[in-house]
Amino acid sequence: MNKLEFETYCKEFSDWSDKAEFFDRYYDHNAVFEHPGKGTFKGKKDIVDFWTAGHQGIHEVLKPINVLIEGNRLAAEVRIEWHCLEDTDYYGPREKGSVYHAECAGFFHSKDGKIIRVKIYLAQTT
Numbered sequence: 246m247n248k249l250e251f252e253t254y255c256k257e258f259s260d261w262s263d264k265a266e267f268f269d270r271y272y273d274h275n276a277v278f279e280h281p282g283k284g285t286f287k288g289k290k291d292i293v294d295f296w297t298a299g300h301q302g303i304h305e306v307l308k309p310i311n312v313l314i315e316g317n318r319l320a321a322e323v324r325i326e327w328h329c330l331e332d333t334d335y336y337g338p339r340e341k342g343s344v345y346h347a348e349c350a351g352f353f354h355s356k357d358g359k360i361i362r363v364k365i366y367l368a369q370t371t
Contacts, residue, residue, distance in 0.1 A: 251319060259306040275288055276292060276359070278363045303327050303335050326345075346370045350365065
């Protein structure tokens with residue numbers, strides 16, 4: 246994955262409502278996704294469930310800031326916007342219509358053009 250492809254990945258993640266289809270496009274079926282506050286998710290079902298049911302009431306928008314690539318590894322600094330579609334308790338009480346922000350560092354490993362592992366670090370800013 247190059248920088249432009251990662252920017253497209255972030256845009257499509259933010260816009261694509263069918264996360265299962267998004268997963269198939271970018272991820273190996275045995276991928277592992279590590280989230281600092283929510284746990285480790287393995288395989289399509291677990292990861293897609295996290296992206297959907299795990300983000301109930303939230304529309305997440307990814308905005309890449311810095312991207313470094315070396316071979317099959319990618320490191321990215323990403324600004325996250327959590328748009329609240331309803332009152333929710335995602336990382337604390339959230340009000341419908343509010344937007345909250347976080348800073349994220351993500352480390353991606355790929356093989357044969359598919360992501361096999363993601364590990365993210367997250368710092369909420371608002």
